Amino acid sequence: MPRLSSTAAAIAAGALLVAGCTGSASTAEPTSAPGTGVRYDTVTVGGQVRSYRLFVPDGVDESHPAPLLVLMHGMGSSPERIANDTGYDSLARREGVVVVYPAGLDLPGRAGTDVTSWNAGECCAPATDAGIDDVAFVDALVDRVTNEIAIDTDRIYAAGHSNGGMLAQRVACALADRFVAVASVGGAVPIASCGSTTPVSVLELHGSADETVPLEGGYGNGWVGVSFRPIPETITLWRDVDGCTDQAVPQIEGSVRTIRWADCRDQSTVELRVIVGADHAWPGLYVEVDSGTSPNPAALPYGTEATWSFLAAHRR
Numbered sequence: 001m002p003r004l005s006s007t008a009a010a011i012a013a014g015a016l017l018v019a020g021c022t023g024s025a026s027t028a029e030p031t032s033a034p035g036t037g038v039r040y041d042t043v044t045v046g047g048q049v050r051s052y053r054l055f056v057p058d059g060v061d062e063s064h065p066a067p068l069l070v071l072m073h074g075m076g077s078s079p080e081r082i083a084n085d086t087g088y089d090s091l092a093r094r095e096g097v098v099v100v101y102p103a104g105l106d107l108p109g110r111a112g113t114d115v116t117s118w119n120a121g122e123c124c125a126p127a128t129d130a131g132i133d134d135v136a137f138v139d140a141l142v143d144r145v146t147n148e149i150a151i152d153t154d155r156i157y158a159a160g161h162s163n164g165g166m167l168a169q170r171v172a173c174a175l176a177d178r179f180v181a182v183a184s185v186g187g188a189v190p191i192a193s194c195g196s197t198t199p200v201s202v203l204e205l206h207g208s209a210d211e212t213v214p215l216e217g218g219y220g221n222g223w224v225g226v227s228f229r230p231i232p233e234t235i236t237l238w239r240d241v242d243g244c245t246d247q248a249v250p251q252i253e254g255s256v257r258t259i260r261w262a263d264c265r266d267q268s269t270v271e272l273r274v275i276v277g278a279d280h281a282w283p284g285l286y287v288e289v290d291s292g293t294s295p296n297p298a299a300l301p302y303g304t305e306a307t308w309s310f311l312a313a314h315r316r
Contacts, residue, residue: 053079053101067155072164075117120166121190154316159183166190172200181314183307189234199268202238203310207278242268
């Protein structure tokens, strides 16, 4: 596969730099937000009641429509945990972003205990074993939020960690008409091919020491029970969808090695960022410091700032 070879060559060049540096559209009109801050709700999809967490910042109305981010947790996690780990509510408050955190179904796993997961295609059980239609859930969730809240529909994004990052890539293919850009943290492309011809900008943010979803592909530590495609295949698939040329722009900033393809259709971009020495966790950890009166947000994690800066640069 010549495109795979060129992608792999670009990533190999980045490695040398490391060494050298050692759905159905809704017809309802959007209205003002039904209240700011955090709330929980459900939506019924295919006869199943699905849950989600919603954060709405101040100042969102029809004269100030907000971008929308669908942020998906990893396997075995929850909306509350990814919200806490990423600090995305604080970023959303600062940037004026509506963030919806869908919840994966808690189902009996192969090991005999219940676990949350997403059916992103090739991963992950138990959602894949049960044939859960999580793409339809995300589609219905976007319908629900855009019907209730004034959303800038040219700025709808998806992001996720691990299995959630895989679902973000899955919806980038299946719902390309809805999402202009997606960011995957510690994910891998969960499908063999994508029939979409609509460009979607894609960021893959990955730790070089990730043993759960290894950069080079394979089973890794075997915890998930899936042999993942190498990350170069993820990049190749999206370069093909977006019609990118072979011209890659490498960059080094601290421990982050970036390779970016910007010569793509409709101003889309494909980007791989590898954090040297990082593992499978969301890059950075958000901690609020109690001042005695109200929490003061600490610096947001690198993974949060990096995903949002990439996403926010794109619109239809």
